[in-house]
Amino acid sequence: MRVDHQRVLRDVTVRLPTATTALEACQWTVTTLARHTPATISVLLQVRDRLRCVAATGAWQVFATVPPKTGIVGRVYASGEVAIVPDVTVDPDYLPVRPDVTAEICVPVLDPAGRPIGVLDLQWSGPVDLSPWRDTAERLAARLGSRIMALGGPPAESRSEKLLRHAAALSAAPTERDLLAAALGAARDVSTLSAAVLVLAGDEGPQLDAPPLAPTELEGRVRAELTEAGPDALYRIVRRAHRYGAGYTLGECGHPPTEDYRPLDRAGVRTLVTVPFGPPDGGGVLLVADERALRPDPTTVSLTELLATQAWNSLDRLRTLDRLREQASSDPLTGLRHTGPFGQRIAAATPGRTALLAIDVDGFKTVNDTYGHQAGDRLLVGLARALEGALRQGDELYRIGGDEFVAVIEVNRPEEAVRVAERLTAAARSTGRTISVGVALPRAGESAELTLRRADQALYAVKRQGRDGVHLAPA
Template sequence: MASTAVEACQWTVTALARYAPATISVLLQVHDRLRCVAATGSWQVFSTVPPQTGIVGRVYESGVTAVVPDVAADPDYLPVRPDVTAEVCVPVLDPAGRPIGVLDLQWCDPVELAPWRETAERLAARLGARIVALGGPPAESRSEKLLRHAAALTSAPTEWDVLSAAVTAARDVSTLPAAVLVLAGPAGPRLDPPTGGPGELEARIRAELAEAGPAALGRMVSRAHRYGAGYTLGEPGHPPVADHEPLVRAGVRTLIVVPVGPAGEGGALLVADERLLRPDPTTVNLVELLAGQAWSCLDRLRTLARLREQASSDPLTGLRHTGPFGQRIAAATPGRTALLAIDVDGFKTVNDTYGHQAGDRVLVGLARALEGALRQGDELYRIGGDEFVAVIEVNRPEEAVRIAERLTEAARRTGRTISVGVALPRPGESPELTLRRADQALYAVKRHGRDGVHLAAA
């Protein structure tokens, strides 16, 4: 008489409870978890159980009944109530013999388990056949989908992972096949990186929006932030506003647009379909929730990245400082990695004569000049007041000297001079000792009049 799979499970539990003085539950597979759809005899049950977790997960994965006369001796037992002593868990199989869930019974009083095993297996077989006849286990609800995707967004380790999780969630929750994020960038609004959309519509949307350019994207984002979320009614024969014409050219007939993040910093999430549909307001609300969650996760990752950068960078010059420098020289390659110890000539006089603000301006100007004189891949660190170190990869010591001479020329163009000591790590030499030899070479330059380069002995 049951009209749904959930009703069939609830009536099975209710009927079985009349004869079995036990805690009874039926768990069915919903997406990637076992969901408890019917239960009785317990103060609390687990709403969902991850796969391979507990006796129920073991039975579901194996398709083999578990008879546990002493739950205290089974490490997989999930405690539901404190007085349980024994458990019988049987798989609920479809007519082809594939597990679709489990029927679980737990007793607190002495019980003969063998007869109950036979009864439970017969009931589970009939229940499995009835569930399949009714269309299979219940589908994942919208709230469950939202919870699953929110967890995926929260745990995403990188911005790309957040963007990928956001568009995947938008497709899944809205049931529309295409989703695209437009986010603010240094040169104006930009499309998020492709994340493997399931069909051609998403590719066409990207192509049309890319051709339309940042100005058109900006108008679309501004519209979403100014007026809020919007969606099409699925009524044919009505022209779109000009901002949406690129989407119509891509073949879009159904569109949900929701703002992402704050105006000026965030963007917009577009979810679309080629079919003429009428999204219900609840779907739009769910997409808005996802967009809000995605922005929170994206903003958190960006904040953490800024904090890490601040923690590893000199606040005055923006160069990396001693912590990252120590990690870099620890990976120095003997004979290839050159250390250039750099000291600003006469810097104390600048501070004493013109003040520390003038000294700071000198350091910032020199930092920019030295960075500009280095090659792609070379690294510059500030390790003290007016002390810098460049870490470069070279084939010969003479190459390191030439680069050091380029640095002295760049410093002269700022109106200052520097002294540079050059050292290449010896086999088996510690990074600290290499840096000490570079410093000694630097002091040799100072002794001979400054404004020059000296190579430490190999």
């Protein structure tokens, strides 16, 4: 089909000035071009860190977004250079949109300074003379770029798109601190307000979350006033949010806040969105604020509520995973760490500095046989607490069997390890029981398993000598 390229240029050029938004300019360019060619046509503009398809025609489906430097369109955007592809089957960057495409032209859409802001892409499935189309596409892209910039530039990321992006980041947060920091940043971004603070349930009542590394000035003042107000004031704010739901200010001057919000008023807050965070019995409240007297629209409040829900779900998931990991690495009866963590710890033992204390409860089988396993369990729990209390800061106690414990301690001399072991035997006697303790220090080049075996041998030397004592394995 013979194409009048001058008419193509004229038709698009006449239509562009009537567009009132960048999206309209792109859509009219695509639909006008489609009257002159059966090609698949699309315009992709940069929105944040991706190319987003904002107008397209001629295909059953197109890619909504394309990551940077991906495909021919990403290559053209990154380089600012036109791509002429007579045979897409030999171009490794081709992104398949239609099964019958044979050729493609992709040109950068430039701003008046010559910087790429997007691409105009055309793909054909039949014979086509690419040479005149290159010139036409480049001229159209230049005029489209000028019109887009005259209308304020490429469209900004919508708040819904921001929410989706932040939701993905919250789901991927590796730690609770990372997640809470991401949640506060997301709240500021989605609401367009300047400050965000979380009040969370704690062991001693509601408390402020850990401060971010670089709080805004308003966040600093809000935190200071809420800290000064104390737990009771925080509790009232949390209770109000969970009892009545989300709330927001109207931006009207001359109306005093309720007593609950006096600390925020003293901090200089003039706009406030409050959103319940998590359940009433274990959650808290998300406060999003600004010094300007604004009127948040209901959409802002709804998006903030959705964000708070996503953040709480992600936080609850992290806490659940932490509990499961703790359960998997600790003894459910005594709460002490058990075999798995112990194996990791002794693998890092320092020869001559790390001592292993093998501990066995004297006469434990008799307790179980005489009084039952519940009595034996109570004995183990009480003994574990007593032994923990006798250890120094940094010493570690593990339960590795029924009535078998191991302490891993750092010492300067073997005699220091013996003294710690003697404190353990004294602690056991205070509970009405006795223990036998074998002490061994790793030798150079010795495996941790062999060190533990020597500690066990020293323990049984105590047993043979009458129990209730300490024996140091030969160096």
